[in-house]
Amino acid sequence: MEKLLYEYQSRIDHANSETGVSSHCCFCSMQCAIELRVETASSRISGIQPIKDFPVASGKACPKGIVAHEHARHRERLTMPLLRKGGELTMVSWEEALSAVADRIRTIQQRYGSDAFAVFGGGSLTNEKAYLLGKFARVALRTKNIDYNGRYCMSSAATAMNKVFGVDRGMTVPLSDIPLAKLILIVGANIADCQPTMLPYLRQAQKNGAKIVVVDPRKTTTAKMADLHVAIKPGTDSALMNGILHVMVEEDLIDSSFIAERTVGFEEVADAVRSYTPAKTAQLTDVPAEDIVQIARWYGTAETALLLTARGIEQQARGVNNVISCLNLVLASGKIGKPGCGYGAVTGQGNGQGGREHGQKADQLPGYRLIENPEDRAYIASVWGIDECELPGKGKSAYELFEDMAKGEIKGLFVLASNPVTSSPNSSFVKKAVAGLDTLVVVDLFLTETAKMADIVLPGSAWTEDEGTMTNLEGRVIVRRAAQKPPGQARLDWRILADLAKLLGKERFFSYDSTEDIFEELRLASAGGKADYSGITYSKIEQQRGVFWPCPSDDHPGTERMFTERFAHSHGKAVFYPVQFEPPKEMPDEEYPYTLTTGRLMIHYLTGVQTRRTVLLNSRQPAPYVEMHPQTAAASQVEDGERVELVTRRGSAKFKVKVTTAIRPDTLFVPMHWEEEQSVNLLTLAELDPESRMPEFKLCAVSIKKINSKAEGERTHELEKIGLGR
Numbered sequence: 001m002e003k004l005l006y007e008y009q010s011r012i013d014h015a016n017s018e019t020g021v022s023s024h025c026c027f028c029s030m031q032c033a034i035e036l037r038v039e040t041a042s043s044r045i046s047g048i049q050p051i052k053d054f055p056v057a058s059g060k061a062c063p064k065g066i067v068a069h070e071h072a073r074h075r076e077r078l079t080m081p082l083l084r085k086g087g088e089l090t091m092v093s094w095e096e097a098l099s100a101v102a103d104r105i106r107t108i109q110q111r112y113g114s115d116a117f118a119v120f121g122g123g124s125l126t127n128e129k130a131y132l133l134g135k136f137a138r139v140a141l142r143t144k145n146i147d148y149n150g151r152y153c154m155s156s157a158a159t160a161m162n163k164v165f166g167v168d169r170g171m172t173v174p175l176s177d178i179p180l181a182k183l184i185l186i187v188g189a190n191i192a193d194c195q196p197t198m199l200p201y202l203r204q205a206q207k208n209g210a211k212i213v214v215v216d217p218r219k220t221t222t223a224k225m226a227d228l229h230v231a232i233k234p235g236t237d238s239a240l241m242n243g244i245l246h247v248m249v250e251e252d253l254i255d256s257s258f259i260a261e262r263t264v265g266f267e268e269v270a271d272a273v274r275s276y277t278p279a280k281t282a283q284l285t286d287v288p289a290e291d292i293v294q295i296a297r298w299y300g301t302a303e304t305a306l307l308l309t310a311r312g313i314e315q316q317a318r319g320v321n322n323v324i325s326c327l328n329l330v331l332a333s334g335k336i337g338k339p340g341c342g343y344g345a346v347t348g349q350g351n352g353q354g355g356r357e358h359g360q361k362a363d364q365l366p367g368y369r370l371i372e373n374p375e376d377r378a379y380i381a382s383v384w385g386i387d388e389c390e391l392p393g394k395g396k397s398a399y400e401l402f403e404d405m406a407k408g409e410i411k412g413l414f415v416l417a418s419n420p421v422t423s424s425p426n427s428s429f430v431k432k433a434v435a436g437l438d439t440l441v442v443v444d445l446f447l448t449e450t451a452k453m454a455d456i457v458l459p460g461s462a463w464t465e466d467e468g469t470m471t472n473l474e475g476r477v478i479v480r481r482a483a484q485k486p487p488g489q490a491r492l493d494w495r496i497l498a499d500l501a502k503l504l505g506k507e508r509f510f511s512y513d514s515t516e517d518i519f520e521e522l523r524l525a526s527a528g529g530k531a532d533y534s535g536i537t538y539s540k541i542e543q544q545r546g547v548f549w550p551c552p553s554d555d556h557p558g559t560e561r562m563f564t565e566r567f568a569h570s571h572g573k574a575v576f577y578p579v580q581f582e583p584p585k586e587m588p589d590e591e592y593p594y595t596l597t598t599g600r601l602m603i604h605y606l607t608g609v610q611t612r613r614t615v616l617l618n619s620r621q622p623a624p625y626v627e628m629h630p631q632t633a634a635a636s637q638v639e640d641g642e643r644v645e646l647v648t649r650r651g652s653a654k655f656k657v658k659v660t661t662a663i664r665p666d667t668l669f670v671p672m673h674w675e676e677e678q679s680v681n682l683l684t685l686a687e688l689d690p691e692s693r694m695p696e697f698k699l700c701a702v703s704i705k706k707i708n709s710k711a712e713g714e715r716t717h718e719l720e721k722i723g724l725g726r
């Protein structure tokens with residue numbers, strides 16, 4: 001796997017007037033430092049090279065990062081605003097497009113109230129843009145209804161960490177702590193494919209004597225490198241964690257002084273896990289009892305340990321409880337707040353961390369302030385120069401916004417940097433809800449499945465064009481510099497927001513000269529909040545190679561390791577919460593006998609809008625497939641390479657079969673990187689977690705239908721050969 005990582009090589013050809021612009025890859029949360037090689041005369045980007053002396057990936061990039069500039073100049077890039085006229089999206093001037101947007105916002109809000117116009121953002125936006133989008137919704141539109149794709153991503157971990165630790169920073173330690181850990185427990189995370197440049201850290205830990213345990217229903221690339229992989233029954237992780245803690249309590253492998261001094265609520269948790277004997281836990285989870293005992297002993301006795309989770313356990317209707325059951329282990333073992341010890345909810349998107357801190361979430365204001373807290377409201381109102389009573393309240397979460405559209409309560413939607421018609425669960429419902437809107441406005445680089453439905457499409461800016469800060473999975477704030485101008489008439493996203501605000505009569509709240517200007521305001525808005533950026537500046541970031549938040553003053557170096565002395569609750573202690581295992585919402589039955597889970601491939605990114613347009617990547621994986629165990633294939637009488645129809649209570653979709661022993665016989669896996677009829681979200685379940693409102697992307701009941709029509713099989717085969725799939 002490491003062979004796939006690209007090493008630093010200096011290739012800048014200064015003689016031929018090339019310059020290097022330092023930036024960070026647009027894709028995952030590692031935010032590997034890279035240099036864009038720019039031809040000075042044309043400002044064409046001729047290539048990307050990893051930057052050697054930046055700490056995160058130490059001169060490495062994965063196969064996506066090394067070609068991440070390609071989609072930015074793809075021939076399908078949107079370069080003109082589009083307005084639907086006579087049913088067709090038609091090129092128009094910015095003036096016409098923006099005044100159409102402003103008119104429609106006004107009409108809808110006058111008729112149905114401010115909240116009838118909603119906003120949907122994304123975790124790939126820089127901190128400046130995420131901050132500005134939140135302000136745009138609250139100040140320019142005065143709508144309470146703003147949420148973003150991170151609801152589908154980090155929300156369960158965020159809720160759990162807020163409850164337990166009092167603050168949500170994905171990793172409580174820097175990456176450099178990984179090699180210090182003697183035991184690394186990875187639960188529902190496929191790091192090798194999703195954060196490939198983190199792999200060398202795990203390898204280094206192994207070289208230093210660490211054991212790695214992976215809990216995943218599939219034998220992923222990450223699981224293959226583990227000392228122990230347990231192929232858990234999907235949806236049963238909280239039972240497993242309770243079972244492990246049961247053994248730790250029984251065998252006195254807990255840290256009683258840490259529990260007494262730094263936590264509250266342990267007794268209830270100890271009571272709750274009492275019944276989770278290894279035998280009972282094995283029955284619930286399908287993890288052998290001896291493995292449960294082994295993990296407990298390894299974790300309990302290791303000198304240092306890290307516990308990492310990702311969407312495998314978080315994207316469930318009990319995602320918050322799943323994470324809390326992990327955090328109970330961390331707290332009971334006392335393995336947090338010291339070198340080589342801690343927890344990490346491995347963040348997903350490039351700015352999945354910063355994107356969740358500065359106000360594009362329904363209940364939130366910048367700096368992790370809360371929109372329902374009177375002091376927080378008053379402070380942000382003062383920064384924004386408005387009256388507190390003008391600030392809207394808490395709005396609906398991502399999927400619930402679509403429910404309100406279906407009910408007719410929301411009539412207009414503004415989407416910036418997300419493709420929710422494809423990435424939302426039960427997507428045919430979402431598509432119908434969006435189709436019923438009076439007005440849909442999409443700002444994107446491409447005509448995505450969502451943008452195709454829009455009334456107005458605005459051509460925004462790609463990562464190579466917009467400078468700004470991002471916060472990586474460690475909580476390290478970094479800065480990207482712009483290397484080129486947007487193509488054609490495409491515009492910087494933040495300028496689009498400012499231009500629109502002006503047409504809505506709010507110009508004075510959105511008059512910035514640069515992204516750094518916006519960052520200066522963000523610093524002030526976050527000051528005193530939990531995610532305090534007030535001591536961070538662009539130049540400090542460049543000097544220190546990133547600054548970890550919280551960083552509350554100019555002379556503060558930033559906080560690499562969290563919770564060394566106290567947790568973020570006002571009493572300073574961490575809080576245990578008892579968790580009882582609850583089975584998944586949709587259990588396999590006679591009609592739908594398997595569990596469908598969904599996730600990622602190394603070569604593609606999210607709904608694939610960018611990576612499917614990158615030849616080198618797409619040629620390696622041009623179409624989706626369903627992973628199926630040989631026993632399951634035999635029982636359904638299908639063979640490797642054959643197409644099958646997967647059917648759930650929401651719908652059906654056809655995929656090529658990939659027979660593999662790397663998956664449990666009761667489970668199927670389909671990657672999420674394709675749109676329209678190739679999207680697995682036609683099948684997924686929109687059951688939401690009661691607290692985080694995270695959908696159950698990782699679990700639903702499914703049946704396999706053999707496709708008997710030869711003609712259909714052949715047609716799809718032909719299309720696949722030319723890379724269109726079906």
Ligand SMILES: Nc1nc2c(c(=O)[nH]1)N[C@H]1C(S)=C(S)[C@@H](COP(=O)(O)OP(=O)(O)OC[C@H]3O[C@@H](n4cnc5c(=O)[nH]c(N)nc54)[C@H](O)[C@@H]3O)O[C@H]1N2
Pocket residue numbers: 028029153187188189190191193194195215216217218220232233234235236237310311312313347348349597598599600601602603604605606669698
């Ligand atoms: N190449 C690539 N990298 C990416 C992305 C991408 O699209 N492509 N996306 C980025 C984003 S936004 C995110 S959020 C992250 C996601 O990163 P991950 O969460 O690591 O990736 P997933 O593939 O969604 O899910 C991880 C694993 O969860 C397992 N799983 C499913 N159900 C269960 C269960 O019940 N229990 C357990 N223990 N495991 C289960 C799946 O088999 C899968 O291997 O990746 C980021 N990095």
Ligand SMILES: Nc1nc2c(c(=O)[nH]1)N[C@H]1C(S)=C(S)[C@@H](COP(=O)(O)OP(=O)(O)OC[C@H]3O[C@@H](n4cnc5c(=O)[nH]c(N)nc54)[C@H](O)[C@@H]3O)O[C@H]1N2
Pocket residue numbers: 122123124125149150152153154311315348349416417418419420422423424425443444445446448460461462463493598599600605606607608609610672680681684697
């Ligand atoms: N079945 C299933 N569904 C899932 C998941 C899963 O595991 N399984 N995972 C969920 C998760 S974790 C996530 S994060 C979501 C992500 O789902 P989406 O939000 O749909 O993510 P993307 O496909 O990255 O869409 C981002 C869009 O923004 C555009 N874009 C990127 N950068 C910029 C920019 O700077 N400016 C502008 N204007 N546009 C930009 C891209 O062209 C792309 O069209 O999907 C969720 N959906």
Ligand code: SF4
Pocket residue numbers: 025026027028029030031032057060061062063064065066194195196197198
């Ligand atoms: S996709 Fe992630 S690991 Fe790969 S180069 Fe980009 S930031 Fe680094």
Ligand SMILES: [Mo]
Pocket residue numbers: 152153154348349352
């Ligand atoms: Mo994500």
